[in-house]
Amino acid sequence: MSQKNSFASTNSPTKNLSLLISICFVLLLSTSLYAADVSTTKTYSYDDWESPEECGACHIDIYQQWKQSMMSESFTHHWDEIEYFKLAVPHAEKDEVVAGVKAGCNGCHSPMAFLTGDIPPSRPSENTRANEGVHCDFCHTITGFDGDVPFNFNFVIAPGDTKQGPRENPEDPPHGTMKSQFLGTAEFCGICHNEKDPYGIWVKSTHLEWKESVYAEQGVVCQDCHMTKAQSVTVDEGQIYDDARQHLFHGAHDAGKIRGTVELRIHPDANSVTVGEPVKFTVALFNQKAGHKFPTGSVEDRILWLHVEAKDASGNVYHLPVDKKGFDGEEYTIGADVLAYQDMAIALDDPNFKGVQRDGIPIGDRIFRMAYFDPQGRMTIQQWNTKSLGVDYRIGPRETKLETFSFVVPENAAKGKLEISATLNYQLLVKPVADFLGVPEEESKIFEVNNHSTSIEIL
Numbered sequence: 001m002s003q004k005n006s007f008a009s010t011n012s013p014t015k016n017l018s019l020l021i022s023i024c025f026v027l028l029l030s031t032s033l034y035a036a037d038v039s040t041t042k043t044y045s046y047d048d049w050e051s052p053e054e055c056g057a058c059h060i061d062i063y064q065q066w067k068q069s070m071m072s073e074s075f076t077h078h079w080d081e082i083e084y085f086k087l088a089v090p091h092a093e094k095d096e097v098v099a100g101v102k103a104g105c106n107g108c109h110s111p112m113a114f115l116t117g118d119i120p121p122s123r124p125s126e127n128t129r130a131n132e133g134v135h136c137d138f139c140h141t142i143t144g145f146d147g148d149v150p151f152n153f154n155f156v157i158a159p160g161d162t163k164q165g166p167r168e169n170p171e172d173p174p175h176g177t178m179k180s181q182f183l184g185t186a187e188f189c190g191i192c193h194n195e196k197d198p199y200g201i202w203v204k205s206t207h208l209e210w211k212e213s214v215y216a217e218q219g220v221v222c223q224d225c226h227m228t229k230a231q232s233v234t235v236d237e238g239q240i241y242d243d244a245r246q247h248l249f250h251g252a253h254d255a256g257k258i259r260g261t262v263e264l265r266i267h268p269d270a271n272s273v274t275v276g277e278p279v280k281f282t283v284a285l286f287n288q289k290a291g292h293k294f295p296t297g298s299v300e301d302r303i304l305w306l307h308v309e310a311k312d313a314s315g316n317v318y319h320l321p322v323d324k325k326g327f328d329g330e331e332y333t334i335g336a337d338v339l340a341y342q343d344m345a346i347a348l349d350d351p352n353f354k355g356v357q358r359d360g361i362p363i364g365d366r367i368f369r370m371a372y373f374d375p376q377g378r379m380t381i382q383q384w385n386t387k388s389l390g391v392d393y394r395i396g397p398r399e400t401k402l403e404t405f406s407f408v409v410p411e412n413a414a415k416g417k418l419e420i421s422a423t424l425n426y427q428l429l430v431k432p433v434a435d436f437l438g439v440p441e442e443e444s445k446i447f448e449v450n451n452h453s454t455s456i457e458i459l
């Protein structure tokens with residue numbers, strides 16, 4: 001009970017008139033979030049923000065970049081719609097502990113809907129302003145965050161004519177601007193990219209992962225990889241800047257961003273081998289590209305796995321399962337033929353629901369993941385229903401993991417060249433779940449992160 005109460009806090013937001021900026025409201029959201037009482041969120045109206053199309057009339061380039069990013073689809077994207085309306089809302093209506101997510105999901109995915117108390121917002125097909133998602137005027141009126149750690153939409157916001165920007169005196173803007181140190185920090189992103197669920201578990205910790213990394217030490221922030229600097233205008237026919245931030249927000253939905261995140265090398269422990277003899281292959285996986293763990297963010301959905309095969313001179317293919325290492329919880333990091341995700345039964349109103357296949361990948365392949373467990377200890381993709389986390393077997397920033405594959409060359413294998421290939425694959429959403437919920441295929445298609453192959457002689 002005490003757990004629940006800390007999340008259903010009645011701390012109501014306070015509305016202050018800022019002395020510095022006229023018509024500027026500052027909302028101090030409580031840090032114990034996911035407020036169960038929707039009425040506490042009715043602080044603003046949609047009219048307090050301009051639409052991205054209005055900003056896009058002048059900031060054409062930036063608008064076009066943003067429009068192609070997931071930020072502009074944070075409320076309308078098919079999987080978001082399915083997860084929110086089909087799972088989270090019905091679950092919140094049946095289970096008091098998670099009741100707050102009905103409003104809370106929108107704190108990051110449709111922050112205007114959250115602050116105006118438009119809960120639940122209309123479906124994307126209704127074309128309301130909830131669809132604008134994480135848009136220009138929202139980000140550019142955030143002035144800071146409340147508390148010590150940015151997480152759970154604890155933004156301080158000041159909608160109005162004054163837009164927060166990186167520069168002191170931009171040339172002749174038709175609206176107010178204010179130089180913000182904050183906008184350029186990783187903490188700004190952490191407001192929505194760190195999340196604690198109603199059970200107090202960190203179900204999203206991209207900023208916290210980054211903070212412990214060498215990138216934070218070296219002052220490389222989120223913006224440096226996701227909003228790269230380039231010579232361009234920021235407004236149509238405006239001044240050219242050498243370091244204008246590109247609003248790309250490329251992430252896990254972008255094949256090019258995923259490609260090459262991890263570098264692979266496979267090498268045998270022998271120069272040649274005879275049939276019936278064992279040989280061991282080691283795969284080195286180096287996370288050379290991500291400023292946080294891989295996968296990060298929606299870790300409960302994502303699956304990253306290593307598949308190793310050997311092919312002999314006659315074309316026979318042998319699948320090599322990974323050697324077990326023996327750490328606690330390792331069973332969740334090896335592809336298996338088991339059912340999981342039984343807690344969807346609550347939202348689906350089906351007490352006989354047995355779950356769906358956990359992984360949907362070849363049995364025995366190594367998975368780089370951290371499992372999320374529901375209050376009954378079963379694996380879940382419902383991040384809001386997570387009461388504990390499994391072993392964290394993801395690949396950290398600039399970390400190298402070694403995996404070994406022992407293989408006894410079969411008696412009937414052809415003599416000559418044995419080719420060994422290692423492929424690292426990635427899916428946004430485990431396929432059996434995507435298929436079960438009717439999520440369009442683009443969410444479960446396989447991205448190849450990298451591959452490598454080598455060969456050895458069978459004597």
Ligand code: HEC
Nearest residue numbers: 050055058136137140163164165166167170171172173238
């Ligand atoms: C009528 C044209 C116009 C519209 C509409 C417009 N802007 Fe601007 N904006 C400008 C101009 C011009 C500048 C200054 C140009 C420069 O930086 O070289 C500017 C500057 C900015 C800056 C400051 C950038 C810095 O360098 O610090 C931000 C942030 C910004 N606009 C955001 C917005 C947002 C958000 C909207 C929509 C709510 C918007 N603008 C609508 C023309 C416009």
Ligand code: HEC
Nearest residue numbers: 055059062063066134135136139166183184234243244245
């Ligand atoms: C997720 C939050 C977010 C969204 C959404 C967003 N911006 Fe930005 N914007 C930023 C950040 C962060 C910066 C860079 C701040 C820095 O480098 O200090 C920035 C920079 C800018 C700048 C100044 C660029 C420069 O480098 O001189 C302009 C102008 C701007 N944004 C306009 C827009 C417009 C127009 C949209 C919508 C089409 C938009 N932004 C959407 C966060 C956002």
Ligand code: HEC
Nearest residue numbers: 070074080108109134189192222223226249250251252253
């Ligand atoms: C107001 C909340 C909010 C803020 C602030 C914010 N984001 Fe996001 N961001 C989101 C949401 C919600 C999504 C998920 C979109 C979706 O539904 O797939 C997202 C998606 C992304 C993605 C795409 C991920 C993918 O799966 O492809 C990237 C990259 C990203 N954000 C980076 C940033 C960076 C960098 C910053 C800081 C400059 C930032 N975000 C600030 C809410 C926010």
Ligand code: HEC
Nearest residue numbers: 186189193207210221222225251252289290291294296297
């Ligand atoms: C050194 C470059 C680098 C830095 C710094 C960095 N990222 Fe990333 N980010 C990547 C790469 C590469 C990927 C694609 C691989 C992956 O999903 O991890 C990525 C992926 C993402 C995704 C998609 C994850 C998913 O599964 O949907 C989000 C969201 C994101 N980053 C946000 C952030 C935020 C927020 C920060 C700062 C706290 C940040 N990134 C810092 C390189 C970086």
Ligand code: HEC
Nearest residue numbers: 079080083084088101105108152153192193195297298384
């Ligand atoms: C603290 C902010 C925050 C809250 C609260 C939040 N999300 Fe998210 N959500 C994000 C961000 C940021 C991403 C993108 C991270 C990534 O790319 O992995 C995301 C990603 C997702 C995705 C994956 C999108 C994709 O295409 O892969 C779904 C689905 C989703 N959220 C649904 C929900 C639901 C349902 C809730 C409420 C139970 C919720 N979110 C609460 C910030 C939040």
